[in-house]
Amino acid sequence: MIYGLTGGIATGKSTVANMFRALGATIxxxxxxxxxxVEPNTIGARRIRETFGEQFFSSDGSLKRDLMAKIIFSDPNARSQLxxxxHPLIMDEMGKQSELVTKKNEEAVLxxxxxxxxxxxxxxxxQKVIVVYVPEQMQRIRLNLRNNLTPEEITSRIQSQLSIEEKKRLADYIIDNSGSVQQTNRQVVALWNHLT
Structure with a gap:
């Protein structure tokens, strides 16, 4: 069984992923x-270079991630192009990694x-989707504290994704991460016990 874990920007998805990992999930x-x-000399790096140009790469061949982020968060066409x-490369690799895990352990929770x-x-x-949820206002506060972005940059990043309320509506399971770490952890443990 493969579960999808998602959320909005600055909802605390990584924190929740680490909680599941600590319980025994393979993330x-x-x-x-x-x-x-997109590491140097990969197919991904070559595709970006051919489509977007050399200016997105440092002299050592590494992708200038900040420069790329500026473009893709301000230009929806560039984002969908990237x-x-x-995505085919990412999904292919995720599939390969999952196969390796399930070969070793058929009972693994992925x-x-x-x-x-x-x-x-x-x-x-x-098969099922877990959404990490916080209200949009909390996303904005966290993004501001974490990334020190302008209000316009915060808005464009949040609007580049499906709204968190819509994700919540579509979810099979919801982890509400707007309270304390302990409250979030209790929800994760309860869901883990349900899944296993």
């Missing part, structure tokens, strides 16, 4: 894999940590 993290597929280039699970129509890769 396959799309963000980690998205970094791996996703078209990289959680695919995918920020854009709904936005990129990836729900067919998972």
């Amino acid at each position: 396959i993290d799309a963000d980690v894999i998205s970094r791996q597929v 996703n078209e280039l990289l 959680i695919w940590d995918i920020p854009l699970l709904y936005e990129e129509n990836l729900t067919n890769f998972v």
Whole structure:
């Protein structure tokens, strides 16, 4: 069984993923894999270079992630172009990693940590979806504290994703992360016990 874990930006998805990991889940993290597929001399890096140009790469061949982020959060066309280039590579690698885990242990609980699970129509890769939820106002506060962004940048990042209320509505399971760490952890443990 593969569960999808998603949420909005600054909802605390990584915190929840770590809680599940501590309980014994195998987390396959799309963000980690998205970094791996654009490392120097990979197919992903080559695709970005061909589509977006050399200016997005440092002299050592590494992707200038901040520069790329500026473009994709301000230009929806660039964002969908980048996703078209990289998503097949990311999903392929997530599938390979999952196969390796289930070969060793058929009972393994696999959680695919995918920020854009709904936005990129990836729900067919998972059986059930867990959404990490906080209200949008809390997302804004956390983003401001964490990334020191302007109000306009915060709005564009939040609006680049499906609204957190819509994700909550679509979820099979919800972890409300707007309280204390202990409150979140209690929900994670309860859900883990239900899943296992």
